[in-house]
Amino acid sequence: xxxxxxxxxxxxxxxxxxxxxxxxxxxxxxxxxxxxxxxxxxxxxxxxxxxxxxxxxxxxxxxxxxxxxxxxxxxxxxxxxxxxxxxxxxxxxxxxxxxxxxxxxxxxxxxxxxxxxxxxxxxxxxxxxxxxxxxxxxxxxxxxxxxxxxxxxxxxxxxxxxxxxxxxxxxxxxxxxxxxxxxxxxxxxxxxxxxxxxxxxxxxxxxxxxxxxxxxxxxxxxxxxxxxxxxxxxxxxxxxxxxxxxxxxxxxxxxxxxxxxxxxxxxxx
Ligand SMILES: [Zn+2]
Numbered sequence: 001x002x003x004x005x006x007x008x009x010x011x012x013x014x015x016x017x018x019x020x021x022x023x024x025x026x027x028x029x030x031x032x033x034x035x036x037x038x039x040x041x042x043x044x045x046x047x048x049x050x051x052x053x054x055x056x057x058x059x060x061x062x063x064x065x066x067x068x069x070x071x072x073x074x075x076x077x078x079x080x081x082x083x084x085x086x087x088x089x090x091x092x093x094x095x096x097x098x099x100x101x102x103x104x105x106x107x108x109x110x111x112x113x114x115x116x117x118x119x120x121x122x123x124x125x126x127x128x129x130x131x132x133x134x135x136x137x138x139x140x141x142x143x144x145x146x147x148x149x150x151x152x153x154x155x156x157x158x159x160x161x162x163x164x165x166x167x168x169x170x171x172x173x174x175x176x177x178x179x180x181x182x183x184x185x186x187x188x189x190x191x192x193x194x195x196x197x198x199x200x201x202x203x204x205x206x207x208x209x210x211x212x213x214x215x216x217x218x219x220x221x222x223x224x225x226x227x228x229x230x231x232x233x234x235x236x237x238x239x240x241x242x243x244x245x246x247x248x249x250x251x252x253x254x255x256x257x258x259x260x261x262x263x264x265x266x267x268x269x
Contacts, residue, residue: 030069031067040055157183160186171187173187197257
């Protein structure tokens with residue numbers, strides 16, 4: 001069956017090959033000569049020699065060769081959404097959590113046992129939206145790290161935690177596999193995680209990110225969320241052990257999600 005033919009937009013009288021027309025582009029109208037007309041568009045050679053092809057429905061009118069051009073038309077006002085905070089989405093992508101707002105001294109808190117410590121950067125920027133004070137986060141992170149170290153027989157020394165804005169990511173690990181050489185293992189946690197999820201969820205994300213470091217250092221081959229990764233993460237996270245789909249993504253839905261400020265303040269106590 002042949003396709004139905006497209007309706008052809010009507011053209012105002014006088015727009016024919018060889019005629020001079022004014023094309024009313026909103027900002028810079030121009031004058032030119034029609035060189036071609038077909039069912040879809042009109043080809044025009046502008047007075048400056050540029051060639052244009054505009055849809056037949058575009059506002060244009062025949063004009064005398066020397067006719068004055070209309071002035072620029074006012075641009076329609078478009079209401080744009082409020083721009084995101086500077087550095088927001090960018091922060092994770094650039095690998096620079098905090099989006100350049102890593103000013104200020106890092107906070108260094110000792111781990112249990114006293115020999116190791118964890119550096120925290122940029123918490124100040126997120127402190128207002130965090131459902132947990134830094135001390136509480138530190139306790140959760142320390143505990144998660146200790147569990148991973150014990151289970152995997154691996155040392156998570158030189159931990160750095162950055163806090164970053166991200167609307168999509170809970171956490172991220174950086175330069176995995178280099179920890180033994182550099183003595184640094186860096187992880188970022190997002191505003192989404194610390195602002196909206198409970199301590200248990202924070203611990204799960206921390207173990208996930210630690211697993212990226214451990215896995216890359218211990219099993220150099222493979223991809224980030226492969227079988228080895230899921231197996232090892234399953235050894236510390238019972239949810240992953242029970243359901244492999246939990247391993248690549250944070251899939252607990254509402255389970256660990258705080259409800260409103262009241263839930264958040266309960267977390268703080
Ligand atoms: Zn991951």
